Amino acid sequence: MTSTGHRRGRAWIITPGLRTDRFHRAQHAGAAVAVVDIEDSVAPADKHSARSASEAFFARPAPCPLGIRMNALTTLDGIKDLAALAAYTARPDLVVVPKTESARDIELVAATLDADGYIPDIWALIESPRAFDALPAILRAPRLGGVLFGSADYAATVRCGLDWESRRYVRSALINAASAAGVPAIDAPTWDLDDPDVLRTDAQRARDMGFHGKGCVHPRHVAVINDVFTPTAEEIAQARALVSAADASGGTVTTVNGQMRGTPFFDAARTLLAETDETP
Template identity: 70%
Template structure:
């Protein structure tokens, strides 16, 4: 998978028309830095955005995975996006497919873009009620790398509030389905531009639910998201202690710092240790 988990757990997105922001996005310490051809670009500007977006992928001084959010492949603009992307001299490592509602959406993108020596990571943006009704089928797509929750479009369609409580069910459903399919899920951005405490609280809740990372609406949010989702030194030390206790007990139930631990605790601790070792 192209996504570099050790770089960070934040996903940032930059409008393709704002090429002056590209260097900032590349330097934001995000796991994935996307250039946007979809919601941030007016219909009349789509072709100009496609032309400007190619410059985004020529960066050589970033450790982030560089990707693109295209338009839905079931639209004319989405088809034009695919034609443009296929012709780029520098191409994205990751393609985020909005309004995904079937595995065919992923297969269509792969069939157009896959080429000798180039198979981009393809992720689905899950943001409609129909998509949630078809999650098992979507997540079975062989070329699917992961899923991202689109809270704004979902809430607008359902006409529900964008509060944590109103969207808790679909968030949990997405994490559950993604875990069953063995792929990561990224939470929707927090749209609080100037409230780092609200961002941190929402990121912590997303992590508690099982999300692998979280979207960001501004590069300065990346540091908070990375701090929340990447294991702290305290978490790493405890995880190593649990792994050691499991090995010592032959993976039988034992105790660490007064807490009973067993098989599921050992598995969770090994995952934390693996993340920490990869980051180093």
């Protein structure tokens, strides 16, 4: 399975591996990707149970790709997760590797899980200063499908605030490196569950910064995130106008609605139309 930014964009919903009663709702919430979590949402004593219970998450067809967030490969539970995933009868479309700090983490997951007829999408969760230092090497991993920002772990490690401004720099660094490598990036969830205005603001900031989508931990967040990351009819119309202007000018600098426009604007418009399956 290969990764494409727009197909893996918009809302990513994450649900605890022991909460089998939530599996169906998460899968049918309208997210681009539904991920079952056996890392942070599961207590150490319950890892084995979650590992076993989570296989049911992949047992039935779903309207979106299904993934699993395993435990870090620097832990015994992470190694046990890999062994269990390799033996699953129903397998995830996508594997999220937490605490990724080297390309070797991605290579190890691929070497263990890749099999005839099965090649899972592998995404790195970037959530530590060491990971940011190693980003260029991580992003060169051949089997890497994309990256996700782990804001809570990062903040805990560096002891910064949980507000947007405190982590603006690392978000920018992640977007810059991922874009240079041609890899999509997904922003961290918003932890305020009951304030849709905060969620919308965070999602808009993430989209404006260049993220392809945003994680969430509650089904009611999905619609807001999808709405923010879905181009509006006006944006699509503007993109079509830009492409038309580019064609009419032969690709040279021109004016559109009183504004100077050239190659960067034309390229962005074509990308937007391609990602929304629209024709110019």
